[in-house]
Amino acid sequence: MQMPQPDARVLDRKDRIIARLRAALPDCPVISDPRELHAYECDALTAYRCPPMCVVLPGSTEEVSAALRICHEEQAPVVPRGAGTSLAGGALPTADSVIIGVARLNQFLETDYTNRFIRVQTGVTNLSVTGQVQEDGFFYAPDPSSQLACAIAGNIAMNSGGAHCLKYGVTTNNLLGVTMVMMDGEVVEIGGEYPDAGGGLNLLGLICGSEGQLGIVTEATLRILHAPEGARPVMIGFDSNEVAGECVSDIIRAGILPVAIEFMDRPCIRACEAFAKAGYPDVEALLIVEVEGSEDEISHQLSLIKDIAMKHNPAEFRESTSSEESAAIWLGRKSAFGAMGQINDYMCLDGTIPVSELPYVLRRIGEMSKDYGLDVANVFHAGDGNMHPLILFDANKPGDLELCEEFGADILKLCVEVGGCLTGEHGVGVEKRDLMDHQYAPVDIEAQLRVKDVFDPAWLLNSAKVFPLTHTENRRKGALPPSAS
Amino acid sequence: MKPTSETELAEMIRAADGPLCIQGAGTRGLSCDGDVLDTTGLSGVTLYDPGALTLVAGAGTTLTEVEDLLAKEGQRLAFEPRRLNALMGTSGETTLGGIVATNSAGPARIALGNCADHLLGVRFVNGAGEIVKNGGRVMKNVTGYDLVKLLAGSHGTLGVLTELSLKVLPQPETEATLAITGQTSAEAQKMMALALGSPFEVTGAVHIPGGDTLLRIEGFEDSVVYRTGKLSELTGAEVSLQGEASRARWADLRDLTMFSGGDADIWRLRLKPSDGPDAMARLQPGKALMDMAGGEIWLEHQAGDNLRSQLKGLNCDAQQIRGQGAERFQPQSPALAKLQSGLRAQFDPRGILNAGLMG
Ligand SMILES: Cc1cc2nc3c(=O)[nH]c(=O)nc-3n(C[C@H](O)[C@H](O)[C@H](O)COP(=O)(O)OP(=O)(O)OC[C@H]3O[C@@H](n4cnc5c(N)ncnc54)[C@H](O)[C@@H]3O)c2cc1C
Numbered sequence: 105m106q107m108p109q110p111d112a113r114v115l116d117r118k119d120r121i122i123a124r125l126r127a128a129l130p131d132c133p134v135i136s137d138p139r140e141l142h143a144y145e146c147d148a149l150t151a152y153r154c155p156p157m158c159v160v161l162p163g164s165t166e167e168v169s170a171a172l173r174i175c176h177e178e179q180a181p182v183v184p185r186g187a188g189t190s191l192a193g194g195a196l197p198t199a200d201s202v203i204i205g206v207a208r209l210n211q212f213l214e215t216d217y218t219n220r221f222i223r224v225q226t227g228v229t230n231l232s233v234t235g236q237v238q239e240d241g242f243f244y245a246p247d248p249s250s251q252l253a254c255a256i257a258g259n260i261a262m263n264s265g266g267a268h269c270l271k272y273g274v275t276t277n278n279l280l281g282v283t284m285v286m287m288d289g290e291v292v293e294i295g296g297e298y299p300d301a302g303g304g305l306n307l308l309g310l311i312c313g314s315e316g317q318l319g320i321v322t323e324a325t326l327r328i329l330h331a332p333e334g335a336r337p338v339m340i341g342f343d344s345n346e347v348a349g350e351c352v353s354d355i356i357r358a359g360i361l362p363v364a365i366e367f368m369d370r371p372c373i374r375a376c377e378a379f380a381k382a383g384y385p386d387v388e389a390l391l392i393v394e395v396e397g398s399e400d401e402i403s404h405q406l407s408l409i410k411d412i413a414m415k416h417n418p419a420e421f422r423e424s425t426s427s428e429e430s431a432a433i434w435l436g437r438k439s440a441f442g443a444m445g446q447i448n449d450y451m452c453l454d455g456t457i458p459v460s461e462l463p464y465v466l467r468r469i470g471e472m473s474k475d476y477g478l479d480v481a482n483v484f485h486a487g488d489g490n491m492h493p494l495i496l497f498d499a500n501k502p503g504d505l506e507l508c509e510e511f512g513a514d515i516l517k518l519c520v521e522v523g524g525c526l527t528g529e530h531g532v533g534v535e536k537r538d539l540m541d542h543q544y545a546p547v548d549i550e551a552q553l554r555v556k557d558v559f560d561p562a563w564l565l566n567s568a569k570v571f572p573l574t575h576t577e578n579r580r581k582g583a584l585p586p587s588a589s
Numbered sequence: 590m591k592p593t594s595e596t597e598l599a600e601m602i603r604a605a606d607g608p609l610c611i612q613g614a615g616t617r618g619l620s621c622d623g624d625v626l627d628t629t630g631l632s633g634v635t636l637y638d639p640g641a642l643t644l645v646a647g648a649g650t651t652l653t654e655v656e657d658l659l660a661k662e663g664q665r666l667a668f669e670p671r672r673l674n675a676l677m678g679t680s681g682e683t684t685l686g687g688i689v690a691t692n693s694a695g696p697a698r699i700a701l702g703n704c705a706d707h708l709l710g711v712r713f714v715n716g717a718g719e720i721v722k723n724g725g726r727v728m729k730n731v732t733g734y735d736l737v738k739l740l741a742g743s744h745g746t747l748g749v750l751t752e753l754s755l756k757v758l759p760q761p762e763t764e765a766t767l768a769i770t771g772q773t774s775a776e777a778q779k780m781m782a783l784a785l786g787s788p789f790e791v792t793g794a795v796h797i798p799g800g801d802t803l804l805r806i807e808g809f810e811d812s813v814v815y816r817t818g819k820l821s822e823l824t825g826a827e828v829s830l831q832g833e834a835s836r837a838r839w840a841d842l843r844d845l846t847m848f849s850g851g852d853a854d855i856w857r858l859r860l861k862p863s864d865g866p867d868a869m870a871r872l873q874p875g876k877a878l879m880d881m882a883g884g885e886i887w888l889e890h891q892a893g894d895n896l897r898s899q900l901k902g903l904n905c906d907a908q909q910i911r912g913q914g915a916e917r918f919q920p921q922s923p924a925l926a927k928l929q930s931g932l933r934a935q936f937d938p939r940g941i942l943n944a945g946l947m948g
Contacts, residue, residue, distance in 0.1 A: 218782045219861045263731045277706050292924045298861050298884050303906040303919035305929045309738025313731045333788045357640040359759030401812045456727040458641035488728035528729035543732055551721045552734045558931035
């Protein structure tokens with residue numbers, strides 16, 4: 105993976121840029137000490153690192169605007185940062201960049217149960233949003249496994265998903281409005297306090313998932329829902345990945361829509377069991393299926409699911425018997441990446457495929473794993489076909505990372521081949537940037553670049569991400585093609 | 590002009606030397622100046638994968654064809670696209686392209702989202718005659734910018750949709766309607782908010798001033814019985830319709846048949862549900878439907894009058910659906926207007942696609 109050469113002209117102005125930021129933002133940390141900058145040199149994709157020129161942590165939309173205006177005047181690249189949990193390198197800095205982080209934008213602004221929304225500053229963590237409304241019986245639905253740490257800012261930028269998105273949708277389906285600061289410092293309100301607010305073109309849908317390339321989102325209005333009366337996961341174990349995949353497609357086909365259908369294979373099950381002591385059965389493949397409702401509704405749905413599962417001869421069918429057990433089952437699942445990380449180096453993929461292709465793709469991944477001589481652990485959101493194969497490798501073994509990346513690229517190409525995509529929830533970032541040509545023709549990519557031309561004509565915001573560098577080179581160097589007039 | 594393939598359409602757009610008015614079946618009465626470009630030749634379901642809950646079809650495919658096909662597998666478009674024939678007094682079969690271009694959704698929108706929430710992928714031809722795709726046919730996709738969402742509701746001003754990929758959902762086993770009669774709009778709004786703030790998964794909440802307030806519950810038989818019981822205790826509303834009868838009632842509400850005929854203009858307001866009663870008090874419409882628990886109000890208004898002046902100070906989007914003489918779409922703030930015209934210039938540099946339709 106390559107990053108563009110830092111712009112020497114910007115580096116030459118470094119002292120002046122930092123001095124101007126400090127002068128304009130007296131109440132706001134502007135970090136430039138190399139030791140302190142360490143914390144910002146990467147996100148959760150730790151294979152790539154680079155300290156930025158400096159980090160600014162504004163405490164208000166106005167401060168974000170003031171900081172951006174200076175960066176714009178100085179033509180300094182800007183990298184927005186939430187909590188730094190991106191798995192795609194979305195928050196990776198370049199040496200000539202200013203990081204603008206939302207860590208200090210952590211206020212809850214308004215909760216409205218009548219109209220069912222909450223307005224927050226975007227530095228608040230995902231889980232704290234639910235925390236804010238839980239006592240009143242409400243919750244915020246998107247639940248990335250990183251929810252304890254990741255910020256709403258990053259969730260919006262990546263259009264993050266989670267286990268329960270099968271029923272409740274991902275971030276974009278739960279976002280009502282944002283306050284966003286554009287690269288030139290202008291503040292815009294997009295959407296509002298009710299669905300489709302504002303009329304006109306659907307700019308909100310465009311902003312969500314734009315990976316910090318169109319503006320810095322400082323406030324967000326989120327849809328909140330009343331929590332169900334109850335919820336219960338069931339664990340269904342199988343002797344093979346493929347059969348588990350078949351069971352998933354049968355459940356979906358049968359017209360039952362559980363809240364979540366999660367998949368883990370043996371290596372993940374063992375790692376998660378060691379971590380969470382959830383009582384996972386030691387099987388080849390495990391489905392965690394969760395249903396919601398009253399006691400009777402739960403029993404009825406589980407009986408339907410059981411009928412389907414039984415046709416596939418499961419090695420195990422076990423309902424959670426207590427809320428503690430349910431919590432442990434989910435803790436284990438949500439800790440899967442961390443738990444695997446304690447055992448092995450791995451690369452996490454995020455391709456999505458049509459659910460009906462699960463058995464085939466799981467089989468192909470197994471075959472490719474043998475060809476490459478690298479093991480794969482699978483843990484993913486099976487109900488919506490969002491796979492997370494974790495390719496295990498040894499970071500200390502020369503050539504292993506490269507081999508792993510090659511294998512990963514092959515899996516993602518396979519996902520595209522069967523009608524799927526490169527990334528279902530983690531985003532493109534720098535990680536999948538150079539694979540974009542496999543999913544999109546040049547004209548498809550150009551249509552997206554032209555969108556950025558409108559929001560950030562100078563191509564200063566997080567510009568080395570998402571699109572292959574060759575496609576963006578002219579724009580990043582400040583020469584807009586004539587077609588964009 | 591009536592292209593029968595994407596490439597033919599692209600050639601026609603490249604060759605066009607003036608504005609084009611993009612029409613599906615024309616059921617929504619959204620015409621504008623220019624040569625008519627008829628999309629109904631771009632039709633047919635190209636892929637239906639019930640096990641993956643997805644359907645891909647040409648933009649000119651009729652909604653009826655799609656819904657009939659889905660029904661055979663016990664599935665449906667869960668966002669309940671509206672047919673506006675009765676309201677607009679138009680004939681013809683609504684096309685999928687028309688649904689997506691207007692981001693249409695019925696009462697279920699309150700629980701399940703609008704058309705954009707169910708749209709997984711698009712193919713379209715932009716104003717320069719380039720064939721562009723975005724998204725795909727999978728449930729979760731964050732690969733690049735979400736132009737799918739942008740195209741939904743763009744009313745043909747960014748490109749001519751050619752192929753659409755949609756998420757479909759299982760048809761619920763049954764449904765029931767709870768009703769209460771004679772509420773004021775303020776009482777109705779409070780009652781609907783109470784129902785929606787409960788765990789009982791209401792998938793429709795409407796109030797007809799001077800008539801009923803209705804709640805819809807869908808799902809497995811026993812679950813519907815249970816939840817209607819709970820909601821009845823909570824709100825005082827009683828079960829009034831079940832199964833097919835309930836379905837038929839909501840189909841009428843979805844298609845706004847109560848607004849058929851008459852000389853009045855029809856407007857659609859979107860606002861915070863709790864502002865609904867205020868809007869109603871200001872406008873005193875002869876006929877109205879408060880959908881989305883009060884957050885989407887369809888109403889009759891005196892022909893030729895721009896009702897926006899009466900809504901000053903309310904945070905509200907008003908769109909004229911039937912009638913002339915007012916800006917059809919809610920005017921945008923200068924900052925947003927600038928972004929929108931910037932985007933339009935990128936997608937349609939000559940400004941020939943449905944020019945002027947969205948301002
Ligand atoms: C253990 C683990 C588990 C995970 N599980 C999931 C999961 O289940 N589902 C899922 O979807 N993701 C998951 N992720 C990925 C990650 O948590 C999400 O992408 C998350 O939304 C990133 O949020 P963040 O606040 O950490 O953003 P960051 O990592 O700081 O930034 C992410 C992107 O957002 C941009 N950005 C940040 N702030 C702003 C802003 N204010 N305005 C505009 N752009 C901004 C950045 O430039 C960057 O491109 C997981 C990560 C880890 C480490």
